[in-house]
Amino acid sequence: MFEKSSWIRLPRNVLIGHGVLDRAVEAIDELHLTGRPLIVTSPTPREIAAGRVIDQFGDRGVEPAVVVVEEASFEAVQGVIEAARSEEAGYLIGIGGGKAIDIAKMASDEIGSGFVSIPTAASHDGIVSGRGSVPEGDTRHSVAADPPVAVIADTAVLANAPWELTTAGCADIISNYTAVKDWRLANRLQNVEYSEYSAALSEMTAEMLVGNADSIKRGLEESSWIVAKALVSSGVAMSIAGSSRPASGAEHLFSHQLDRIAPGRALHGHQVGVGSIMVEYLHSGENGRWSAIRDALASIEAPTTADELGLNEEEVLDALTSAHEIRDRYTILGNGMNDRAAREAATVTGVI
Numbered sequence: 001m002f003e004k005s006s007w008i009r010l011p012r013n014v015l016i017g018h019g020v021l022d023r024a025v026e027a028i029d030e031l032h033l034t035g036r037p038l039i040v041t042s043p044t045p046r047e048i049a050a051g052r053v054i055d056q057f058g059d060r061g062v063e064p065a066v067v068v069v070e071e072a073s074f075e076a077v078q079g080v081i082e083a084a085r086s087e088e089a090g091y092l093i094g095i096g097g098g099k100a101i102d103i104a105k106m107a108s109d110e111i112g113s114g115f116v117s118i119p120t121a122a123s124h125d126g127i128v129s130g131r132g133s134v135p136e137g138d139t140r141h142s143v144a145a146d147p148p149v150a151v152i153a154d155t156a157v158l159a160n161a162p163w164e165l166t167t168a169g170c171a172d173i174i175s176n177y178t179a180v181k182d183w184r185l186a187n188r189l190q191n192v193e194y195s196e197y198s199a200a201l202s203e204m205t206a207e208m209l210v211g212n213a214d215s216i217k218r219g220l221e222e223s224s225w226i227v228a229k230a231l232v233s234s235g236v237a238m239s240i241a242g243s244s245r246p247a248s249g250a251e252h253l254f255s256h257q258l259d260r261i262a263p264g265r266a267l268h269g270h271q272v273g274v275g276s277i278m279v280e281y282l283h284s285g286e287n288g289r290w291s292a293i294r295d296a297l298a299s300i301e302a303p304t305t306a307d308e309l310g311l312n313e314e315e316v317l318d319a320l321t322s323a324h325e326i327r328d329r330y331t332i333l334g335n336g337m338n339d340r341a342a343r344e345a346a347t348v349t350g351v352i
């Protein structure tokens with residue numbers, strides 16, 4: 001008897017392009033959300049973008065509540081939930097990088113309200129996904145949450161963000177190559193649920209980004225357009241899968257470990273990019289495609305070495321040998337790498 005079923009949650013309105021931030025309230029109006037909006041933002045995006053959205057609401061006689069978060073943590077999520085209750089918010093709007101958007105996403109899931117994603121940086125593919133990613137103690141939780149009901153990505157805002165945030169977003173997309181390899185492996189070895197559609201979309205997104213690498217240049221708004229579309233596409237792949245598997249494999253475990261070992265040293269996307277070079281080496285060996293991943297990263301000015309990430313050898317080796325412990329997610333790392341194997345992978349690929 002056929003008993004399979006799936007429920008794919010996707011955003012309804014996706015606006016990408018020059019100046020779309022000024023149409024934010026118009027796009028939100030179309031969704032028929034009710035009640036007072038609560039804006040969740042972080043310090044810089046508060047200055048850069050949230051004010052413009054608040055003004056649009058003001059023109060309609062609506063005064064949104066605002067919470068400014070400093071870090072991605074469960075306490076911050078709890079704070080937003082409490083603010084939403086005390087301010088009687090009807091829905092949430094996340095304005096910022098991954099931190100603000102993840103927190104708004106997870107709080108709205110808990111409250112059962114709608115959530116709108118307004119990224120100010122093209123720095124990661126969580127801007128549209130139905131996953132929140134939050135560290136806690138020695139682990140990191142990838143939490144299921146409703147995806148945004150709308151995404152409003154203004155390429156002028158994204159292009160004005162520091163260039164490294166955009167290259168981080170590119171690297172997060174390029175890492176899909178190894179994430180999908182790990183997913184297939186986990187499906188073969190552990191019967192992990194796998195979606196061919198989601199995997200194909202995730203890989204195609206990485207292919208298209210690499211194919212357009214020549215147009216990804218500092219100071220060019222078109223770069224933000226290309227990257228924002230790829231981030232949306234990768235987020236959709238995660239929504240189809242119902243997990244972050246198509247965009248998060250061993251290279252993400254490596255990065256999550258770095259967040260513990262060397263917090264705040266480098267951006268999420270940059271760490272996963274470097275992780276991806278080494279994970280590709282583990283999958284395909286010395287003559288494999290790891291050098292193509294490295295070259296793709298280098299061509300968009302993303303880091304390819306420990307040095308460029310601001311890390312030393314020991315930190316990289318520590319993260320590599322302990323990455324398998326951070327979460328119950330089967331990858332090429334299996335039961336873990338020993339010191340010698342880790343050093344070899346990092347040395348052959350030129351990471352250290």
Ligand SMILES: NC(=O)C1=CN([C@@H]2O[C@H](COP(=O)(O)OP(=O)(O)OC[C@H]3O[C@@H](n4cnc5c(N)ncnc54)[C@H](OP(=O)(O)O)[C@@H]3O)[C@@H](O)[C@H]2O)C=CC1
Nearest residue numbers: 042043044072097098099120121123124126131132133161
């Ligand atoms: N849910 C998911 O599927 C995914 C989630 N993530 C999560 O996202 C987070 C990483 O995202 P990331 O965006 O790098 O982190 P942040 O939100 O911390 O943003 C990075 C930095 O950029 C600043 N910033 C944001 N927008 C602008 C702008 N327009 N101009 C100048 N500065 C700006 C922020 O300032 P300020 O400090 O003032 O806010 C911050 O210092 C991690 O927590 C990661 O786990 C990553 C990938 C996928």
Ligand SMILES: O=C(CO)COP(=O)(O)O
Nearest residue numbers: 125133142244247248252
């Ligand atoms: O960063 C992500 C995808 O790019 C989210 O993955 P995690 O589930 O590993 O947090």
Ligand SMILES: [Zn+2]
Nearest residue numbers: 124125172272
């Ligand atoms: Zn990522």
